[in-house]
Amino acid sequence: MQNYAFLLMPGFSAIAFFSAVEPLRIANRLAGKALFGWSVHVPRGDHAEASNGMQIRADGLRDERAQALVVCAGFDPLRHADRALQAALRRVWRLGGSVGAIDTGAFLLAEAGILGREAITLHWEAADEFALRYPAIPVSGELFERHARLFTCAGGTAAMDMMLETIAAAHGPALAKAVSDQLIHERIRSASDPQRGDDPVLLGHPLVAKVVRIMQARIAEPLPLDALAAEAGIDRRRIERLFRAALGHAPAQHFRALRLRHGIGLIRQQGLSVHAAALASGYSSQAVFSRACKAHFGEGPRAIAQRSGGV
Structure with a gap:
């Protein structure tokens, strides 16, 4: 036993x-x-x-x-x-x-x-x-x-x-x-199944969802688009077309938003400093992270983290 x-x-x-x-x-x-x-x-x-x-x-x-x-x-x-x-x-x-x-x-x-x-x-x-x-x-x-x-x-x-x-x-x-x-458990998941499900917006766009999952796994060490394409096994130009058709913006813009939201979430939910959140989101410094946040959302990470609601 x-x-x-x-x-x-x-x-x-x-x-x-x-x-x-x-x-x-x-x-x-x-x-x-x-x-x-x-x-x-x-x-x-x-x-x-x-x-x-x-x-x-x-x-x-x-x-x-x-x-x-x-x-x-x-x-x-x-x-x-x-x-x-x-x-x-x-x-x-x-x-x-x-x-x-x-x-x-x-x-x-x-x-x-x-x-x-x-x-x-x-x-x-x-x-x-x-x-x-x-x-x-x-x-x-x-x-x-x-x-x-x-x-x-x-x-x-x-x-x-x-x-x-x-x-x-x-x-x-x-x-x-x-x-x-x-247990009314539909199927026994393997260890490699993802911890999080895909964004509902990505339903019907399996290739875009695949690239986004790679982005989520590489937030702390972001990859350039060519490397993302190679890891996903999809041509770079095809990825760009798919992202614009499914989401209305470029893959780089989506990756940047994922990283910024991730960093703000760490500040808001786990109490990390802006510096620590910046490093965990793949930014070289607090200043670079803050500038990117202001350019994307119109205000700095501390201000966004302090107010309720999402970004």
Whole structure:
């Protein structure tokens, strides 16, 4: 039997946690025996409160039966990352156990010194902040990443796909499909499926959507149009025609708007400085970012971030 110990940090994502646990429960029911076991833990106290206010009773930090410790976190993951917690995570890793992270749990693993050269993933909204804080740790845009003793997941319903893949690997794809059907899950997504869906404006324009997805993945290190075209496998002139037909503007203008909105979102939602947001959006300096923002939106990034509404 595979045993998982879920460590719930204050403010953890309830949907991500339940998306990880429910496939295991259903697999046990359909198999008629205990294929998987799990326990719930908190760094201190006897319960954890999710970001939606739901409280879940839990045990202390250790579970000797568990083969894998899974850190589940949400907003502000490092607020409770004290030395005792980091030491406990390092102890599990040193003893040869598997360690995983769901949503922003990767921040805790990074602080504990567990992460290194292997690519990890986390929720797309927190990926840039993570990359700025831990530049030596490679971050992917995958739904989940697996390595020998390390696994990370973007959170949300991606945790469901990760566990369905776990069920398929351990007990066959037929059981995983049956569990997926019980969850009314249309299909089991692969790790490489995108974390975010395409903009509704791009429906009916699959080639434009493909290029935009590449742009979104390269915001911090923007590519020139020739390189974008090569990566997409589409002729540059065709891309320009498709963008003008679908969106009414050039690809470079669309890429610039994506980068600027991304930077403003980091300032507004995560409290990053204008300088940090500029670097995370692929600009060489705060001044260049601010000038581009004023040229595109008519005002600077701080002013836009401070008012409500979109850009």
